[in-house]
Amino acid sequence: MAKKIDLKQYLGKEMKCGCGRTHSTPLDELDIDRGALNRLPAYIQRKGYKKVYLVADTNTWQALGKEEAGELDKAGVSFSQYILPYTDLIPNEQSVGEVVIHCPADCDLILAVGSGTINDMCKFISARLKLDYIILASAPSMDGFVSVGAALIVSHVKTTYDAHCPVAVFGDPDILAQAPMKMISAGLADILGKHTCLLDWKMAHLINGEYYCDEVAQMVRDALAVVTEEGPKIKDRNPDAVKAVMEALVLTGIAMYFTGNSRPASGCEHHMSHYWEMKFEMEGKKPVLHGTKVGINTIAATYMYRMLAAEDIDFKAAKQKDFDYKGWKERVERCYVDAAPGIIALEDKCQKNNIEARNKRLDFYEEHWDEMKKLINENLPTVEALRDLLSLLGGAVNPAQIEVSTEMVKDGVVLAKEVRDRFTLLQILWDLGLSEDYSLRLADYFEKNQ
Ligand SMILES: [Zn+2]
Numbered sequence: 001m002a003k004k005i006d007l008k009q010y011l012g013k014e015m016k017c018g019c020g021r022t023h024s025t026p027l028d029e030l031d032i033d034r035g036a037l038n039r040l041p042a043y044i045q046r047k048g049y050k051k052v053y054l055v056a057d058t059n060t061w062q063a064l065g066k067e068e069a070g071e072l073d074k075a076g077v078s079f080s081q082y083i084l085p086y087t088d089l090i091p092n093e094q095s096v097g098e099v100v101i102h103c104p105a106d107c108d109l110i111l112a113v114g115s116g117t118i119n120d121m122c123k124f125i126s127a128r129l130k131l132d133y134i135i136l137a138s139a140p141s142m143d144g145f146v147s148v149g150a151a152l153i154v155s156h157v158k159t160t161y162d163a164h165c166p167v168a169v170f171g172d173p174d175i176l177a178q179a180p181m182k183m184i185s186a187g188l189a190d191i192l193g194k195h196t197c198l199l200d201w202k203m204a205h206l207i208n209g210e211y212y213c214d215e216v217a218q219m220v221r222d223a224l225a226v227v228t229e230e231g232p233k234i235k236d237r238n239p240d241a242v243k244a245v246m247e248a249l250v251l252t253g254i255a256m257y258f259t260g261n262s263r264p265a266s267g268c269e270h271h272m273s274h275y276w277e278m279k280f281e282m283e284g285k286k287p288v289l290h291g292t293k294v295g296i297n298t299i300a301a302t303y304m305y306r307m308l309a310a311e312d313i314d315f316k317a318a319k320q321k322d323f324d325y326k327g328w329k330e331r332v333e334r335c336y337v338d339a340a341p342g343i344i345a346l347e348d349k350c351q352k353n354n355i356e357a358r359n360k361r362l363d364f365y366e367e368h369w370d371e372m373k374k375l376i377n378e379n380l381p382t383v384e385a386l387r388d389l390l391s392l393l394g395g396a397v398n399p400a401q402i403e404v405s406t407e408m409v410k411d412g413v414v415l416a417k418e419v420r421d422r423f424t425l426l427q428i429l430w431d432l433g434l435s436e437d438y439s440l441r442l443a444d445y446f447e448k449n450q
């Protein structure tokens, strides 16, 4: 049986770690238990906040905001509220502006009632207004509850802003379990993505000597173990299973805070998802939940990692391959369109595709190939296990289900790595000269397994 997650052990202290760093989180309180709504006003009073600004949208107001407002009233907590009049809230200039305009001048705490979007907006606004914020979660749909970045859509482009961590996270499992199933399964899929993300991190450590903390990696592995075990029960909206997912999401958020970046929570499965997301925005398509894309790309990354583990590489031939900069640049311009200059500038600066550096890595792969294969085989689930769990919960397991084209899948495998300088499976494939071939084989797999 998986170890139960004890989130409280991480709060309110500095942990001297074997990795040489000291880890801590500014998170003060976590209450993800039955009756949390009831206990929130007392917490607010205990912390001495005088004027609360409750922010919800029409969905989250109905689901739990209204009830919480009643609790605040009953406890005599002074507050005002703003309910964003949208059922499909987009965190753009309009909505952020509305929340700021309605914010009372004497407010000293923002209470965000929602999940991904409301959390991002309130995280950003409270940071800019130098106010504390608390998140009262409506759905366990993504792992950004206690992370620092806030993703907003500015001038139609998704941009991540530096913000801050909430003071507290509250959530009632009974209410979380009533969230739309696609949101719960997206949250679970965001956790499943840690399988490939942790392996990417380990590879980056082994190959490039990148900073790695085994304690933090273990926290994320614990989250994975709990979610894998409890996951099937989510089908029946079992509150304990949903609570486990919510805790796992918060735990990976804490893990990110500990390392100061998203390494423990985001690898190539996220990069490919971000690529799809960008294409969706460019094409004006309706956005798909973050975790849903991550789930499909976790299947994709696992499939490709497993192919790689079965491969006998001709390293000599790989070392002789040239980098066709012109061809690469043309494809970047075609795929990234307006974002292409930034991508090209990043490559010029970071030299991810530099032949000399690649050949050094190839030498390393050649020498450690068995070790790398062993890491893959020991650290990943099977593609079938991932598919089974996600399908059981009605989650998408194929790009076609969310209208991602075969083209997008292939371009993602080859080019998603260009968005940032972070070593993952996609770089290993490029180094070995396998990107193109694997993109075709992956597209073929998805076509045959719809
Ligand atoms: Zn550490």
Ligand SMILES: [Zn+2]
Pocket: 142, 143, 190, 265, 270, 290, 294
């Ligand atoms: Zn994620």
